[in-house]
Amino acid sequence: MSRTLTMAPLISLLTIALLTTPAISSVDTFVYGGCSQVKYTPGSPYESNVNSLLTSLVNSATFTIYNNFTIKSPTSEDTLYGLFQCRGDLSNGDCASCVARAVSQLGTLCLDSTGGALQLDGCFVKYDNTTFLGVEDKTEVLKKCGPLIAYDSDELNRRDAVMDYLATSDGSSKPFRIGGSGDISAVAQCVQDLSASECQDCLSEVVGRLKTYCGAAASGDMYLAKCYVRFSKAGAHSHGGNVDHDENDEVEKTLAILVGLIAGVALLIVFLAFLRKACGKGKCDK
Template identity: 25%
Template sequence: MASPVLLLVLLAAAAAAAPQLCSAVDPVSTYCAKNFTGAQTQASISQVLSALVPRASADYYATATAGRGDSAIWGLAQCRGDIPASDCVLCISAAARALASTCRGQADARIWYDYCFMRYDDTDFLGLPDTGYTIILINTMNASDPVAFDRAERKLMARVAAEAGEAASGGLARETARFDATSTTIYGLGWCTRDITTADCGLCVAQAVAELPNYCRFRRGCRVLYSSCMARYETYPFFFPVDGKDGGAAASSHAGEYEKIVLNP
């Protein structure tokens, strides 16, 4: 029989190797707007959230509508296509609970996680690319060889934007590049909500990528999030599947320190 000390070591090792679920349940940002007082609108919101949770949990994507006239609400929920199904369920459930609580009494609500996105609105937004409200998260650390790193990151994210605009990508682009100066791998990702077309997805991710040098030049990581797509790069693995030599599990959404900028609030 293994000693108590050995068992503790084994348990600690297993915990370190397990996928980190905080990315599924910790929100990156929330947006709430359009105050209302009507009980019917609130009922429509509740119906939309109740419909989105099981559908998106099962299919990684869902839309829903409820109500009529001034009380009509449209909703969308989507998980990132590379994540485990169990994390999708956790993320979608957490998103619905958070919106119901944080944005109660407001008819335009959106919440971003690393692993999923959810929104509802009293205007039909489905199928319309939305790059208005913008969240930028900037890693506070600079690259050790900033000019060469920036060159490698730009080439990587150009490939991400191009891949996102291809039908075969399904709205999810993942690329990696080896930064030779330090043998560091740069991880790049772009993904879109599935209500927009493939062409619009490519344009949306390209717009997000174009913002990166404006705010994140020489930084080791950056994220630009819209309501229809996002683009992100890091020097640690944050998407699946993960190369075992780089840690064995996708890193937390809060790995490292980040500055947050909101545009067009």
């Protein structure tokens, strides 16, 4: 079993992305997910640790918006690390609901995988058998821009000022930040296992990249492994511009097919088990 899994190869192995509005939107909106290609053996101690960890994340989300856990094992390769992070403006109830949904989707997308990560609009969940807790990681996970707009220096200056504000420390070390100016709004967040200085470094990096990548776009989203920034002009969405509509349609179809196939296989296994049990009792036709 591989003991190494970082966000970069994790996302390159399997990434599914679907963004709607770049500012605050539905808590359960799917953003991205990634899984390790390395599988654990069903019924193994590792599976037990995964189940224990994910259960702990869901339970903990009922009273806090961030927590991390380490599940110790006699063998280092079976030791497991995980965390969840909810958006800073969510209530405990919304946070718990989001984390429960993320864990459920992660269990489907990353079935028997030794590591996985999933980001919904309202929360982030990750687990791995190599520790990533407290490790700064500015790997680019996802980026997307909305439609280009007519160049307006005042509007662009206000947009840049809002993002610069989010990336500037006010001495409070807030991991979740929102800002706005006129019809421009933005939101930023760091995963709370980062120190205050690491959070500032991450947000400064993502703001610089987002300005360059999205140029004069009406909206933009950029996620690094440990922080993200999203901005939008009122009424703008992350569709058009650099976004391929057909690609998004194919992503939705692929996700639906994947979930359907997994559900179909599960039903077939249940049916075959029932049939075998019935035959064992002599109820099959001779």
